[in-house]
Amino acid sequence: xxxxxxxxxxxxxxxxxxxxxxxxxxxxxxxxxxxxxxxxxxxxxxxxxxxxxxxxxxxxxxxxxxxxxxxxxxxxxxxxxxxxxxxxxxxxxxxxxxxxxxxxxxxxxxxxxxxxxxxxxxxxxxxxxxxxxxxxxxxxxxxxxxxxxxxxxxxxxxxxxxxxxxxxxxxxxxxxxxxxxxxxxxxxxxxxxxxxxxxxxxxxxxxxxxxxxxxxxxxxxxxxxxxxxxxxxxxxxxxxxxxxxxxxxxxxxxxxxxxxxxxxxxxxxxxxxxxxxxxxxxxxxxxxxxxxxxx
Numbered sequence: 001x002x003x004x005x006x007x008x009x010x011x012x013x014x015x016x017x018x019x020x021x022x023x024x025x026x027x028x029x030x031x032x033x034x035x036x037x038x039x040x041x042x043x044x045x046x047x048x049x050x051x052x053x054x055x056x057x058x059x060x061x062x063x064x065x066x067x068x069x070x071x072x073x074x075x076x077x078x079x080x081x082x083x084x085x086x087x088x089x090x091x092x093x094x095x096x097x098x099x100x101x102x103x104x105x106x107x108x109x110x111x112x113x114x115x116x117x118x119x120x121x122x123x124x125x126x127x128x129x130x131x132x133x134x135x136x137x138x139x140x141x142x143x144x145x146x147x148x149x150x151x152x153x154x155x156x157x158x159x160x161x162x163x164x165x166x167x168x169x170x171x172x173x174x175x176x177x178x179x180x181x182x183x184x185x186x187x188x189x190x191x192x193x194x195x196x197x198x199x200x201x202x203x204x205x206x207x208x209x210x211x212x213x214x215x216x217x218x219x220x221x222x223x224x225x226x227x228x229x230x231x232x233x234x235x236x237x238x239x240x241x242x243x244x245x246x247x248x249x250x251x252x253x254x255x256x257x258x259x260x261x262x263x264x265x266x267x268x269x270x271x272x273x274x275x276x277x278x279x280x281x282x283x284x285x286x287x288x289x290x291x292x293x294x295x
Contacts, residue, residue: 008079008163010248019162020076022256023069030066030262034059037270040279047279050132054116055269055276057136058109061143062262064102068165069259071095075164085163096157096166097147104143104188106261107228110220111192112139113269114199117215122206146184155180161248165255170238178239189224189232197221219268227261230254 008016037059041047071087072095078086085092112135116127150157150168155177158169170177200217231254237243243251270276 008161008248011162015249016076016079016162016164019252019256020073020079020164023073023076023164023259026256026259026263027066027069027073030062030259030266031070033266033270034063034066034262036280037266037276038063040270040276040282044279044282047276050127050129051113051116051120052276053129053132053136054109054113055273057139058106058113058265058269061102061105061109062265064098065106065259066262068095068099068102072165072255072259076162079162079164085159092159092166093151093157096168097151099165099167100147100150100157101140101143103228103258104146105139106265107189107192107224108139108143109136110224110265111195111199112136114196114220118199118203121203121215143188146188149180149184155184160255161251167255168235170235170243173238173241173243181235181239185232185235189228193221193224196224216268216272219264223261223264223268227258227264230257 011019038056041052041056041059075085075087087095116132116135119125119127149155153176156169157166158171159165160167168177168181170181200215200220203215204217234243234246234251234254237246270280
């Protein structure tokens with residue numbers, strides 16, 4: 001479908017170009033903010049703590065999502081002139097795998113941060129390094145495991161309707177897809193969402209009335225629901241009905257929404273944290289930071 005010389009069904013050249021520009025803005029925004037966050041951790045010793053390691057894991061995952069969006073944006077712009085997916089079938093599989101790994105790692109890292117904040121604020125004790133490292137390793141190894149299964153035959157990666165992104169093939173809605181979807185969704189979406197909501201709810205109950213709560217307890221769960229919920233709805237619809245009855249343009253909406261998550265996460269976890277902001281500022285103005293230290 002995506003390697004033919006014609007434009008994808010349901011899209012004109014202007015619409016393909018518009019999607020490409022939206023993806024490009026999302027990619028550059030998420031990549032720049034999360035790259036600054038990563039550099040701030042590398043440059044600022046005060047940020048090298050177990051709790052901030054979880055935020056670093058999220059920034060790395062979100063940078064991967066933004067890189068995936070950058071490839072999709074480039075493909076969209078190339079589709080207008082070359083009229084085909086430029087990276088071949090193997091490129092599609094690699095793109096789908098990389099996007100799925102980083103998406104799952106982003107979701108699970110958000111849940112890990114929620115649990116880490118609950119542990120820090122409610123137990124009044126620092127998260128241990130071995131616990132934080134174990135959490136990060138589990139997040140990434142688990143994400144890689146689930147993302148590798150479609151390459152091995154349980155599930156399948158294929159082009160999205162525009163032919164510029166590759167993701168789980170939901171067009172068939174067969175038993176293979178259904179069994180993979182429900183098993184994967186339970187471990188990689190339902191459980192992280194439950195952990196996130198529960199952790200912040202317990203924090204709010206314990207610390208909210210005393211005025212000691214210093215984090216936004218609603219935005220993380222809303223980000224998971226609004227950012228990844230449209231994909232979940234699309235996949236569930238594909239299980240119970242013929243997904244081809246949905247217009248190709250509407251099928252592209254979940255992908256465009258999901259690519260905004262890295263920017264939202266960077267604003268919430270990095271720019272919303274005074275210490276991380278200080279580290280980012282030191283990265284942007286190292287000379288001034290050095291003068292401040294000498295004073």
